[in-house]
Structure formats: C-alpha cells, structure tokens
Amino acid sequence: MVHKVWTNDTLFDAIAHDLTVDGFSIKHGALPPELISALQSQQLMIPESNFKNAGIGRETDFIQNEFVRTDEICWITGNTEAGKSWLDWASNLQNYLNKRLYLGLFSFESHFAHYAPGKYYKRHLDAFKGETNRVLSIVVYLNSGWSQGDGGELVMYKNQHDLEGISVAPQQGTLVAFLSEEFPHEVLPTKRDRYSIAGWFRVNSSSRDKVDPPA
Ligand SMILES: O=C(O)CCC(=O)C(=O)O
Numbered sequence: 001m002v003h004k005v006w007t008n009d010t011l012f013d014a015i016a017h018d019l020t021v022d023g024f025s026i027k028h029g030a031l032p033p034e035l036i037s038a039l040q041s042q043q044l045m046i047p048e049s050n051f052k053n054a055g056i057g058r059e060t061d062f063i064q065n066e067f068v069r070t071d072e073i074c075w076i077t078g079n080t081e082a083g084k085s086w087l088d089w090a091s092n093l094q095n096y097l098n099k100r101l102y103l104g105l106f107s108f109e110s111h112f113a114h115y116a117p118g119k120y121y122k123r124h125l126d127a128f129k130g131e132t133n134r135v136l137s138i139v140v141y142l143n144s145g146w147s148q149g150d151g152g153e154l155v156m157y158k159n160q161h162d163l164e165g166i167s168v169a170p171q172q173g174t175l176v177a178f179l180s181e182e183f184p185h186e187v188l189p190t191k192r193d194r195y196s197i198a199g200w201f202r203v204n205s206s207s208r209d210k211v212d213p214p215a
C-alpha cells in the first residue's frame with residue numbers, strides 16, 4: 001500500500017486533529033520503519049514462556065476469561081533497546097498530546113500481544129467511566145503482508161449502539177488511537193499469528209493514601 005510518509009510532527013498533529021474531531025484516529029505507516037524492525041526482532045526473541053495468558057482488569061482484580069480474550073501478552077519495561085525506543089516514541093506522543101489537547105496524560109503502560117491462529121478478543125471497552133484512569137488507548141501492528149482473508153481485524157465501534165464498526169487490518173506500521181472510555185472494539189479471530197503492541201496512557205488519580213498508578 002502506498003501511503004503518506006510521516007514525520008513525528010505531521011503524524012502527531014494528524015492524530016491530535018482526529019482525536020479532537022472523532023475521538024479516534026487510524027494512521028497507516030505511522031511507526032518509523034527502524035522502530036518497527038527493532039520491535040519485530042524483539043518480539044521474536046521473547047521466549048514463549050514470557051508470554052502470559054492475558055487477563056481482564058488490573059493486577060488486583062485480574063481475571064482470566066477464556067470466553068472474552070485468548071491472546072497472550074508480555075509487558076514492555078524498557079529493559080531492551082527496542083523497548084526503550086518504543087517507550088521514548090510513546091512519550092513524545094504523550095508530550096505532544098498534552099501540549100496540544102491538555103489531556104493531562106501522566107503515565108504509559110504497554111505490552112506485546114500475540115494472537116495465535118484461532119485467537120480473538122471479544123467486544124470490550126478498555127476503561128469504564130469513573131472506574132479507571134486509562135484515558136487513551138493505542139495499538140500498533142507488527143505484521144508484514146497482512147491480506148484479506150487472514151482475519152484478525154480490529155473492529156472499532158463508534159459507540160455502544162454501533163454494530164457495524166470500522167475494520168482495521170493489523171498491517172505493520174498501522175496505528176490506532178482512541179479514547180479508552182468511548183469506543184467498544186474487538187479483535188476478530190485470526191487465521192495467522194498476529195503480533196501487536198497495545199498501550200494505555202493514564203491520568204494521575206492519586207490520593208493521599210493510594211498511589212495510582214503505582215510508581
Ligand atoms: O490488538 C488489537 O487490535 C486490540 C487489542 C485490544 O483491544 C486490547 O488489548 O485491549
């Protein structure tokens with residue numbers, strides 16, 4: 001696919017614009033190619049045993065629910081060059097959006113995800129109003145040559161009543177960003193191995209007796 005060549009500035013500007021107008025943004029060829037290759041190699045080097053069955057909710061109310069999601073995840077901590085470059089990239093996006101849109105994004109958490117053939121993630125919201133401090137979700141894809149028929153599309157619904165949605169192929173370099181509380185979405189069953197990174201920007205909702213997010 002031929003698409004626009006982005007610089008961080010033109011990309012971040014376009015994402016900020018889309019978030020203001022629509023609350024979500026889909027951008028092809030968004031990640032710099034060298035960052036994609038670094039992340040792809042990193043992903044392939046992670047031993048299978050480091051991937052954990054993904055759960056729903058945060059540490060304290062973590063439940064594994066095979067009915068809802070069957071992918072496997074590995075948190076990105078920044079202890080590798082690729083991980084660090086990714087976190088730097090996300091931090092630049094965070095700073096840009098805070099300046100432009102006053103979102104007050106305070107921290108970022110993200111993980112690699114692997115969906116083996118047959119795996120999926122049913123329709124869900126990444127955050128429930130008032131219950132979490134996840135504000136903005138981003139997903140980037142690491143799969144080259146994804147074609148129609150491979151399945152594994154992300155379907156983004158415009159609101160809770162939307163049943164049609166917009167399908168996004170998990171093609172390498174594509175980025176999707178959306179307000180975590182507003183957009184239900186799902187991952188359709190994939191027919192081939194599907195690699196991605198999902199991340200969440202959070203606001204600080206610490207009170208005196210609770211530090212949240214944890215340091
Ligand atoms: O991989 C995707 O396309 C979306 C993943 C997702 O919705 C999530 O991890 O919350």
Ligand SMILES: [Fe+2]
Pocket residue numbers: 124125126185
């Ligand atoms: Fe999600």
